[in-house]
Amino acid sequence: xxxxxxxxxxxxxxxxxxxxxxxxxxxxxxxxxxxxxxxxxxxxxxxxxxxxxxxxxxxxxxxxxxxxxxxxxxxxxxxxxxxxxxxxxxxxxxxxxxxxxxxxxxxxxxxxxxxxxxxxxxxxxxxxxxxxxxxxxxxxxxxxxxxxxxxxxxxxxxxxxxxxxxxxxxxxxxxxxxxxxxxxxxxxxxxxxxxxxxxxxxxxxxxxxxxxxxxxxxxxxxxxxxxxxxxxxxxxxxxxxxxxxxxxxxxxxxxxxxxxxxxxxxxxxxxxxxxxxxxxx
Numbered sequence: 001x002x003x004x005x006x007x008x009x010x011x012x013x014x015x016x017x018x019x020x021x022x023x024x025x026x027x028x029x030x031x032x033x034x035x036x037x038x039x040x041x042x043x044x045x046x047x048x049x050x051x052x053x054x055x056x057x058x059x060x061x062x063x064x065x066x067x068x069x070x071x072x073x074x075x076x077x078x079x080x081x082x083x084x085x086x087x088x089x090x091x092x093x094x095x096x097x098x099x100x101x102x103x104x105x106x107x108x109x110x111x112x113x114x115x116x117x118x119x120x121x122x123x124x125x126x127x128x129x130x131x132x133x134x135x136x137x138x139x140x141x142x143x144x145x146x147x148x149x150x151x152x153x154x155x156x157x158x159x160x161x162x163x164x165x166x167x168x169x170x171x172x173x174x175x176x177x178x179x180x181x182x183x184x185x186x187x188x189x190x191x192x193x194x195x196x197x198x199x200x201x202x203x204x205x206x207x208x209x210x211x212x213x214x215x216x217x218x219x220x221x222x223x224x225x226x227x228x229x230x231x232x233x234x235x236x237x238x239x240x241x242x243x244x245x246x247x248x249x250x251x252x253x254x255x256x257x258x259x260x261x262x263x264x265x266x267x268x269x270x271x272x273x274x275x276x277x278x279x280x281x
Contacts, residue, residue: 022126027088035072039083043126048074048084050122054189054210055086057118061111061186066104067204092200098228101196101203102235108205109215109240111186116140118211124190127152127260129209137182137214142174145256153263163274170277177252177280179243184212191218193227216246220253251276 010031017025023038040047052071059068069087076082094100117140118131130148134140150167153159159167188195189209197204219242222228236242255276262269 034088035085036088037083037085039081041077041081045076048082054208061108063107065100067201089199089204093198097198097203098231099235102232103239106236106239109185113184113212116184116212124209131211138178142171149259166277169281182214185215187213187218192221192225217253221257224254
């Protein structure tokens, strides 16, 4: 911290914070103000570097409606835990937070690239996320999202030949299910209700798995567990209207996150994913 700030910084106290399922989190009270730190002794070497990269990109895209915590510094795990230190945002609430979140996400989705993917591979939860650049959304979604994750599941959890055939049939059908025209825009990538927070300065996005994608991909995880109000959706559509038939593809894009939950946690997510795949055949 001292090196990043260019001054000697002393930590005066540290308070544990809850809410994370992968990393530990603390509020640091220092001689240079309050900071948020997440840390882990057993994470991949580049996890916090990749998260910082995604946060910085979101910070470029976000307008006045959304807060993206500023990054101070990060370190890979070695003989001591890895960590990421960022701006501490005190909690708070206002009457139009849902509206700000919807409009703010629409602003993020207006930030464009020439290709789908990202600067480096990163992580969705603990799962490696393959971000090799592509100019075609269908190719990216099929190869870098569904196929890549199915191969991880087959390698690490096992996948029966009959189940694999169902998924392979779906992969072959994707050109009939996904529109040919799509624009690469920045998405948070893992935007469930636990990855936004309400602060004294408005809603903030945290814990991204960011990349450039068709923006409908964002709504796969947004709709998967709930936690987003009707006003959020109204405000988003007022600012940047979704296609009238976007919900017909919603479960298809959810399949990536359902498969990821199966890869991470097992259980009933496997049957749920297979059911979704069969529904599109």
